Structures are given as structure tokens and as C-alpha cells.
Amino acid sequence: MLTNTLLLALREIRRNVLRSFLTILGIVIGVSAVIVMVTIGGGATAQVTEQIAALGSNLLMIRVGQHMGPGQTSAAPSFQIADVHAISREIPAITAAAPSSSQKVTAVYGNANWSTMATGVDNEFFKVRNWTVQSGRRFLDTELRSGKAVCIIGATVVKELFGRQAPLDNKIRLGNFSCQIVGVLEAKGQSTFGSDQDDLVLVPLRTLQRRISGNKDISLIQVSVAEGRSTDKAKSDIEYLLRERRHISGSESDNFQVMDMKEITKMLTGTTQILTTLLGAVAAVSLLVGGIGIMNIMLVSVTERTREIGIRLAIGALEREVLLQFLVEAVVLSSFGGLIGILLALSASVGLANLLKIPFIFNPGIMVVAFLFSAAVGVIFGFFPAKKAARLDPIDALRHE
Secondary structure: OHHHHHHHHHHHHHHOHHHHHHHHHHHHHHHHHHHHHHHHHHHHHHHHHHHHHHHOOOEEEEEEOOEEEOOEEOOOOOEOHHHHHHHHHHOOOEEEEEEEEEEEEEEEEOOEEEEEEEEEEOOHHHHHOOOOEEEEOOOOHHHHHHOOOEEEEOHHHHHHHHOOOOOOOOEEEEOOEEEEEEEEEOOOOEOOOOOEOOOEEEEEHHHHHHHHHOOOOEOEEEEEEOOOOOHHHHHHHHHHHHHHHOOOOOOOOOOEEEEEHHHHHHHHHHHHHHHHHHHHHHHHHHHHHHHHHHHHHHHHHHHHOHHHHHHHHHOOOOHHHHHHHHHHHHHHHHHHHHHHHHHHHHHHHHHHHHHHOOOOOOOHHHHHHHHHHHHHHHHHHHHHHHHHHHOOOHHHHHHOO
């Protein structure tokens, strides 16, 4: 019986193809919108997680000054190299501590110049930040100790100064001194916060202190915590150690800040997930609108087919059979809408992911949920018209013109 009912439903849908398509258009739009929003949101969340992971494994960033607001910190004494050594020596959970200090400079090569950031580091920087030297080499220990005029440049600096030329072993001028290029960093692209990670020139820390900044200050210490060790414990140990070294009494606030990248990851991914949920919920309203459209057309169909229903009831059809026929029609309509919506959403999601340059993550779960929801809409909004058809009086239905 169910097979015959399904065939009757398909025949009725085929009889009014245009009306059937317009009926399911709301379902198609609703399903597509929900899937696209969730897929794009999932891709954005994955990109945020990936970009923060690229900054370093179990990374803690220790900055000078107390956080005052967006982009603002209070003035405070800079760190010294002895602070870095103390952290490495006294915090057992630490695998590497990388001091750094940065200053804006103009890099010049031939007739080309580019405003970039010169950052003084040691070789621990590459370990902490998971950064690979694509060509060339890292700094030698003798170069770090003596503050030799050598540098490793990022992909953006290579593009702006050298174009297609090979930069290795050439010299560029940074401010008032020239340095020899000994390496080129692997490209990382934009960070989660919108800055270009490849727009930098790395020099030995002593070189920056002697040739550019003119002091021994360190503005940032980046710390890598060993796998399996608690970053929260390492963070509290560092705060205790630095308060002691910087002579901060118990009632005074810290004049530095220790940021855990895992906390930032949770905050950013949580934000994108909330936005995705909200956008998905708004898109789901289209499904309800589509359901109302199905109910409206099914009521019209009941009115148009009153005489047919009367004949079926008069020759012995049961109420539940008439109810099932109209209910199946509504479910088939909404299911077709769900399938078309899924196909449309997949193509739209791939296109938008490429346009926004975020990863496309296929989520079969949301596809199944969206399809089942569209079928449920057919059941819910098709039940009332089907019930009305099943309860028609055969005599009145046969008299209907």
C-alpha cells in the first residue's frame, strides 16, 4: 500500500511541476542556508585553530606592561636576559624560552625599500614558534654571541625587495647598518589577528640591541611548555618567579602579562561557534516559512481534489489511507526540497570557502540533520491538510463542483 501511495504522490507532484517547485523553494533555501552557515563557520573555526597552533606548541607569551584595554599596555620596566635564563632554569615544565625585541625599520636593497619589523632573537625562537628556515640556515652560536650583522628574512620581505631573485648571501640595509642574508623563513601567511607573519627580518638579539635599539631591553619572552605538562601551572609559576625578580609586593598588580595561547584559542573558537549557531538558527527560520508554504499548497490541493477524495471514500477507501496519501505527498515535497538544498549548499560552500580562503570541511552530520529536519517539516505541516482531506464527508465531497 505504501508503494502505491508513493507512486500516487509522485504522479500528483509531476502533474504540477512548477507549483511543486515553488512550494519547496522555501525548504531549498532554508536547508541550503543552514548547511552553508554551519560549514563556513566550521571552516573559520578550523582556520583560527590552525593559525594559532602555527604560532607555537603550548605557547606562553610574556609581555611587558599591564593590559589596559584593546591594544594598550601600561609602561613598565623591560625584561633582561637574566629573566629569560631564570625562567629556563627554574621552571621545570619549560622546554624553551625565546627572548625577543622588535623595532620598525626600513629595509633597503638596490632601488627597492620596504618598511618592516626587525626582530632580535636567538635560535630558541624557531623552536618555540614552530618556524622552519626554508632555505639557508639558522644563526650560528658565534654570530649570536658576537652580535654579527647577519639576518633571516620572511617571505613578504623577499617578495618586496628581491622579487624573483635569490636573496641568499646578498646584503640589505636595515636603518644604518648592512646585514648579510643567511636564511629565508618558510611562509606562514596572515595570522588570526590580521597581521602578516611573513613581514619581518630576524637578526641576532645582540645585533638588534647594539645596532638598532641601543639598549639591552627585551620586550617579549615566548615560552614553550612541554607536552603533557599543564600550561596553567607553568603560567602561575612564571608569574610567581617574575613578581619575585621584579620586586612586586603582594598588594601590587603585575607590571607584566602572561598570555596562554590555548586560552586565546578557546575564546576565538568559542566566538566563531556562537556566531555560527546564531546564523544557523536565523537560516532555520526559512525552513519554517517553507513548511507554511507546503501546508498552504496542500490545503489548496485538498480543495481542488475534493471530488476525487469523495470517490475514493465512496468506493471503500479508509480515512487513514487518504490521510497517508496527502501526508506522503507533503513529505515527498519537503524531502525533494531537502535533497536539492543539500546539493546547492555543497556547491555554494565550496565556492565561498575558496572565496574567503578558509578550509572546506565536509560535515555529513549537518547534511543528515538538515534532510531529516526538512522531512519532519513535511510531516508537521502536511498533517493538518491530510487530516482535513481524510475527514471529508463522501456525500458532500461527491457534490462538490
